[in-house]
Amino acid sequence: MSGFSIEWLNLREVSDHRARDKDLLKTAVDWLNNLKAKDKVIVDLGSGTGSTIRGLQRYTTLTPSIQWRLVDNDPGLLAEAIHRHSEEYSIESFLVDLSETQKLPLKSVSLITASALLDLVSENFIRDLCQLIKEKNESQPVGFYSTLNYDGCIKWTPFHPLDASILMNFNADQRRNKGFGPALGPDATDFLTRQFHCAKFQCLSAKSPWLLGPADYLLTESLINGISGVAIKTDGLTNSDILDWKTFRMKNIRTGTCFLGHTDILVLPNSLARYR
Ligand SMILES: C[S@@+](CC[C@H](N)C(=O)[O-])C[C@H]1O[C@@H](n2cnc3c(N)ncnc32)[C@H](O)[C@@H]1O
16 A cells, blocks of 8 residues: 555546646647657556546547556555556556666656656656656657646635645645655656756646635545644644644635646657657
């Protein structure tokens, strides 16, 4: 068990899919569809139950010959993904700890994807992954499409005077080690973009926030529980402050709103002409 339950991933999926930047999504899929490669392999890192597959299915038309490789360290999530998609795709699962980057199944890959993952990882992981992508691009075009990376911004309505302090605690916790070394949290996409600052790649990014309203109250409720749980474990606020904030947020859950910022990133090799 990774700590990411099927229930939590189900709960967030509608908001995740709504939030993904659709232009970037379409650009990624068009690039893949136009690629002159014999096998088109997508490797989804931290796949969970296969939300990336469903996100792509919902808004684009993928060439049917796509082969999916799903990588996760949670066998239960991988089994659920295979259960949901094995009849429609050529799909394999890989029980691998992502931090062991040399074990990633990247042979003949065309597109590496990840969703809601990069904020969990460290500088070292991103450096290693980017290096692998650069090396792969010496012999074949490989793109990288990573969505829903938390950017450190949460705004609530109605306002509560402790919103800023609670957010500061939450963002400090985002840097906790999640199995890869100190996490980059909200800095992950900037760090990744800097790795590709060279003429050989273009790096596109777009905002993809959750815009949660009354209809999304179950996800908002889970978020409030998570954020206040983190605040209790972090220094700076008293338990009674946190309880006050939590009670206020829960009371307004059916009428208030929550904006939670994310960034989507698409990295493509520049010299497309070479590969077409
Ligand atoms: C926030 S969930 C996102 C899941 C899925 N991509 C989605 O969008 O629903 C993060 C995923 O990364 C996986 N994960 C976290 N740390 C990992 C590690 N060290 N190795 C492999 N997978 C990991 C978790 O099991 C989980 O499936």
